[in-house]
Amino acid sequence: MELKTLADCVAYIIVYAGGFDGHHSDEEVQKGGSILMGLMTHFELDQDGDGDVDSDDAQIAFERAVSTYNNAEDGNTQTKYFLNGLHFVKEKLGKENLQVLATKLKEMMEADGLVEQEEKLLEVVNEIAAA
Numbered sequence: 001m002e003l004k005t006l007a008d009c010v011a012y013i014i015v016y017a018g019g020f021d022g023h024h025s026d027e028e029v030q031k032g033g034s035i036l037m038g039l040m041t042h043f044e045l046d047q048d049g050d051g052d053v054d055s056d057d058a059q060i061a062f063e064r065a066v067s068t069y070n071n072a073e074d075g076n077t078q079t080k081y082f083l084n085g086l087h088f089v090k091e092k093l094g095k096e097n098l099q100v101l102a103t104k105l106k107e108m109m110e111a112d113g114l115v116e117q118e119e120k121l122l123e124v125v126n127e128i129a130a131a
Helices: 006-018 026-042 057-069 075-093 095-110 116-130
Strands: none
Touching: 006 026, 006 057, 006 075, 006 095, 026 057, 026 095, 057 075, 075 095, 075 116, 095 116
């Protein structure tokens, strides 16, 4: 599986960030789904071509993202996909929207109370957004 759309890239960023501390908590998964659905709805990112943005579209994006994450050769490859996804989102949606996504990622990563390692990841996201 590969990332094919903007929504796929956002989903991958969410999956990567949510698991950066070593696990995906239920709170992070729920918050991540909400972030993805909100972004997809706002930017009308219809994945299945049926003319509306709904949970089917989010499911497609998450399935591609999780498959890409799980099938990556190693952690370095997962990180490469994450960084490439951030740059692609910035290119397509602009610096301001990437900064909004960074704020939402921070909220998601704080949902499980484990944020020490994730702070470094957020610094990278914010640096890319600010550049």
